[in-house]
Amino acid sequence: MTVARTVELEGHIIDSGIMQQCFETVMEMGGNFDVEEFDVGRHKDAESYARLRIVADDEETLQSIVHELHQIGVNPTEPQDAQLEPAPEDQVVPTGFYSTTNHPTQIRVDGEWWDVEDMEMDCAVVVDRETGTATTKVLNAIDEDDLVVVGEAGIRVDPPERPRDGGGPFGFMQGGVSAERPSESLIAEVADAMQETKDEGGKILAVAGPALIHSGAGDALAALVREGYIDGLSAGNGFAVHDVERGMYGTSLGMDIETLEHPRKGHKHHIYAISEVIRSGSIPEAIEDGKIQEGVMYECVQNDVDYVLAGSIRDDGPLPDTISDTVEAQNAIREQAHEADMVLMMSTLLHSVAVGNCLPSTTKVVCVDINPATVTQLLDRGSAQAIGMVTDIGTFVPTLAENLLGDEAGEETGIYE
Structure with missing residues (x-):
């Protein structure tokens, strides 16, 4: 005896590969399908529609197939209201709770579809009937009696689709990860996308690793912060220490950025820099004391650009500004991320993920890194929208700044000397 369920998918399901992925998923998981209806869009703006009957040998297999299909935007034809159960206690979700994707999602409550706010992956969905809202919550933020969505009934997922014409401000970003595409032309297109984001009132978040400073690209990023192209910075203690050391001593990990030489006692500069910031109390106070007069952190403070420095077990110091509590750092990163319209991830695997x-x-x-594995791991972790550039960060950031600021502005900031 077999069991079956009817599902549907719509949109640019052929161009985006969703339909093929749907077929492969069903067959790989031991099921079969019948295409009951298939309407193909006849021009580039037209959407397609397909209705499929999924068949499996037992309910468990069928449910597993439907679960996988749901993640790519395949939904039941006859939606029910979402099942809601109260959380039994703080930080504990009901068994079988719905674990979110990072795609736009709706849930059906009392016969109406509600948009889920603050979408991100690996969260629960909590419903508040009094305010008429549904929002994601990480598990450690769950409160007792929160109404949590359980199962997968009454849920619609809408993955982004690849446009047929590859157009739009990010139309150039259709090639995944490549080290062979011309870097200069791609960087110019990234600059155009950033400019369009700013022109539309959007916010750009920079996620940066210490290699950016060590490669000599710090002045270029500082210039982008100063000129208003960066609205937030997410980094670690190491990035800030490299940058502060550069501002105080002209070195990064003891190496002179200009001459590439290692001055005497230069290897101690990073710990000296940390000590001086601790002595002042914070990076802003060290700037006020005149100890730091240039660099990315300097420009962030001077231009009221929000920064989050998340700590790790390896940190020297750490700087007083570094958030050492993991949960607190996650919450600060989450708040920044939810406000961003575009994100530049530069030479940092851990912070990018x-x-x-x-x-x-x-x-x-x-995502820009000399190592293609950085972008691959980001994609594997679920950030399928990320586009990778495999290039030297010391080339990428100055070239990006040149495209956005122009030769004259670049000369004034000294980033091309």
Whole structure:
């Protein structure tokens, strides 16, 4: 005896590969399907529609197939209201709770579809009938008696689709990860996308690793902060220490950025820099004391650009500004991520994945690293919208700044000397 369920998918399901992925998923998981209806869009703006009958040998297999299909935007034809159960206690969700994707999601409550706010992956969905809202919550934020969505009934997921013409401000970003595409032309297109984001009133978040400073690209990023192209910075203690050391001593990990030489006792500069900031009390106070007069952190403070420095077990110091509590750091990163319309991830695997986990799939992401594995891991973790550029960060950031600020502005900031 077999069991069956009817599902449907619509949109640019052919161009985006969703329909093929649907077929492959069903067959790989031991099911079969019948295409009951298939309407193909006849021009580039037209959407397609397909209705499928999924068949499996038992209910457990069928449910597993439907679960996987749901993650890519395949939904039941006869939706029911979402099942809601109260959380039994703080930080404890009901068994079988719905674990979110990072795609735009709706849930059906009392016969109406509600948009789920603050979308990010690996969360629960909590419903508040009094305010008429549904929102994501990480597990450690669950309160006792929160109404949590359980199962997968009454839930619709809408993954982003690839446009047929590859158009739009991010139309150039259709090639995944490549080290062979021309870097200069791609960087110019990233600059155009950033400019369009700013022109539309959007916010750009920079996620940066210490290699950015060590490669000599710090002045270029500082210039982008100063000129208003960066609205937030997400980094670790190491990035800030490198940058502060550069501002105080002209070195990064003891190496002179200009001459590439290692001055005597230069290896102690990073710990000296940390000590001086601790002595002042914080990075802003060290700037006020005149100890730091340039750099990315300097420009963030001077231009009221929000920054989050998340700590790790490896941190020297750490700086007073670094958030050492993991949960507190996650919450600060999450708040930044939810406000971003575009994210530049530059030479940092750990922070790129951390921020990527908090982003909805509608946020534009450019990940730049000399190691293609960084972008691959980001994609594997679920940030499928990320576009990778495999290039030297010391080339990328100054070239990006040149495209956005122009030669004259670049000369004034000294980033091309």
